[in-house]
Amino acid sequence: MIKKTLRFFWDNLIAGIAVILPIAVTWFIFMFLANMVNSVMLNPLIAKLSAYSPYEEQRVILAKTAIFVCVVSIIMFIGLMTRVIIVRRTFSFFERVLLKLPMVNKIYGATREISNAFLGNKKSSFQKVVLIEYPRKGVYTLGFVTSEAKGALQETISGGDLMSIYVPTTPNPTSGLFVMMKKDDV
Numbered sequence: 001m002i003k004k005t006l007r008f009f010w011d012n013l014i015a016g017i018a019v020i021l022p023i024a025v026t027w028f029i030f031m032f033l034a035n036m037v038n039s040v041m042l043n044p045l046i047a048k049l050s051a052y053s054p055y056e057e058q059r060v061i062l063a064k065t066a067i068f069v070c071v072v073s074i075i076m077f078i079g080l081m082t083r084v085i086i087v088r089r090t091f092s093f094f095e096r097v098l099l100k101l102p103m104v105n106k107i108y109g110a111t112r113e114i115s116n117a118f119l120g121n122k123k124s125s126f127q128k129v130v131l132i133e134y135p136r137k138g139v140y141t142l143g144f145v146t147s148e149a150k151g152a153l154q155e156t157i158s159g160g161d162l163m164s165i166y167v168p169t170t171p172n173p174t175s176g177l178f179v180m181m182k183k184d185d186v
Helices: 002-049 056-100 104-119 152-156
Strands: 128-133 140-148 162-168 176-182
């Protein structure tokens, strides 16, 4: 019974330390930075502000406020950079995991490619929107030109230039068909 009670107190003590320690460390680091910046910047800044305010108290308040804003801005900038790097690395880790899973890699990879095409990367995958007769004559559908065929494929098929066209399906435009058509038929 005594062992159980001691264990209960010990677990609560450790839990309390785990909660208080990060807060205390953060507070001490913040105070250390503020004091360090104050000692280095406060007197020169007060001297510079003497041209703008004849009152010593106002200059001290303005200088401390400016220093406080600088310290908070630097800490926020460091936090932002850390968060961006951590988020980017975490996302790319999970993306690599998804791309290694069978079946999931096909679905995720295709969805990612199509969403990059629609939402955009730095380069545009779709050059323009076109109207084509597809799947048969008299039936029209919208498509997106992805490129114009060149090289061996162009030489193989005679009778005009070829265009590569992505035709999205309904109701899910992230899946679709790839067709090659003569420029004259587009």
